[in-house]
Amino acid sequence: MSAVNPFDVPQDSPFGPDNLPYGVFSTGGGARRLGVAYGDHVLDAGAAARATGAAGELAGLLEAPSLNALLAAGRPAWRQARAEVAGWLTEPGHRAAVGPCLVPRDEVALHLPFEVADYVDFYASEHHASNLGRIFRPGSEPLTPNWKHLPIGYHGRAGTVVVSGTPVVRPCGQRKAPDEAVPSYGPSRRLDIEAELGFVVGAPTPLGSRVALQDADRHVFGVCLVNDWSARDLQSWEYVPLGPFLGKSFATSLSPWVVPLDALTHARVEPPARDTELLPYLDDGGVRPPAGLDIALEVRLNGHVVARPPFSAMYWTYAQMLAHMTVNGAALRAGDLFASGTVSGPERDSRGALIELTWNGREPLALPDGTGRSFLEDGDEVTISATFPGPSGTRLSLGEVTAVVQPPAP
Known part of the structure; x- marks a missing residue:
């Protein structure tokens, strides 16, 4: 119900005068x-x-x-x-x-609030990367040797970034289960979500230049919510040796509101302590304000809360992601989008993807209607929302990103 007087918006409204997305x-x-x-x-x-x-x-x-x-x-x-x-x-x-x-x-x-120029997705959560390492490489070190030295990422497909509410059609492709001798073609059987934050780039840079950590805020306009849908069976078969491709590029859902970075002043926090010495271009020890962000995400599956991932637990900050993304001289364009990768925390109910929440399908989620989920079924609706601290103890909103899974195209 809309307010009788649209100007009578309280200071603590999720979309009040301190937000203005x-x-x-x-x-x-x-x-x-x-x-x-x-x-x-x-x-x-x-x-x-x-x-x-x-x-x-x-x-x-x-x-x-x-x-x-x-x-x-x-x-x-x-x-x-x-x-x-x-x-x-x-x-x-x-x-x-x-x-x-x-x-x-x-x-x-x-x-869609802006025309996406390029899209890059990172892998910035130590908890998420460690969980996947334990799932796929049991008995080995969870993290790969490079993980704590640089923000790992891949280039995605800008043309399939869609606004919240756009249905997501189950993708088809090659998949090969461990017990199958040869690959087969068909709809993904292991469709997953990834609850992420997206960072929207404004001011462009010339080819051959770099963005230093302390200059990140000159180029990052604001923040939005991202669901980086993932077909885990397609992904696991195709990703060696070049990384994600068709298992990711079929759809990436974006929230309709971009919250300006200036609205996040009260959400600034120090990132988690690091136990690895960083190269100078990534060493943010003296950078102020800090680029960690206290943003609380919530993931709902068919209306039921299944996870509350904390962005404050992310190992790599948006400033470090941007610095690494441009250290080779790659140019920025207005409308570039880079996402954080799955946001996960240390507890089971703070994991931002089903592959973690169900431990690769071995521990299905129990839903209130009596059904269970290892991965998504057709007709499932996924909604990701988030809030962050404003002035005087208020909580402001990033809105939400939501979509319903549809059956594969004939």
Whole structure:
């Protein structure tokens, strides 16, 4: 139910004045517009810019049909836009002009908030990597020798990043179980999720340059939620020697709201203590503010909470991921997306993927309806949500990313 007065949003609202995440919306099948979530409403940012007589350059950025123009404009423009939007929504003198630009959130369709330029997925959780090592290499060291020296990642497929609510069709491909002599073709039998955070890149860099740890915030615009769907049987057969391919590229779901990095001031924490000496370009001991983030994720399967992964437990930070991603001179583009990899904590109920939660299917989850799950079945709905600390003890929201699994295409 929308508030009678859309401006009466309490300070502790998940989408209150200290959050102001950006997205793209439409109404009635019309044109796509840049919006800002505020309480139970969405602010039409371009319309508000026109109604308040905002400066021409800022108005042009907010009137665009996606976030990409604002992303490319860089941090000074991001801060100016955030300050202007906050003023329009909280200063009484703007209410007459801005009121008509607020649309009830239950009346809008939400779309992918930006055009994804490139997509990179990391493997930044020590708990997740260790669990997979114990599952697949029992009796050996859980982590590979390189894991604590660099943030491991792979390049994904930008064209199959989809917005929350888009159905995920069960992928087909080659799979070979350990007890099978030869591979077979067919639908994945081991469809999984990965609860992750995504980091949206704004300011681009030229080819051949590098982004230092202390400069990460000049290039990272904000944070969103990611479900990096994984066909574990396809993945296990194909990944040697070059890594993930068809087992990952069929769909990556993204939340519709991008929370600006400036909204996460109170979520900054030190990353976990490290027991390996890092090379200078990854050594963040003197970098301030710290790039660890206190973000609490929640994973629900068919409405039932199955995990609460803590992002604060992640070994590698977003600044280290970005520094490593560009240390070879790879250029950044506005709209680049890099994800953290599965977020997992030390406890069983803090693991962010079914392969960990069920220990590769050997310990199925029991659901309230009496059924169990080792991996996903057709018709299953997965929802990932997250909150983070705001000022004065408030909890702000990243929203959620959700999708229903559909049967494979004929």
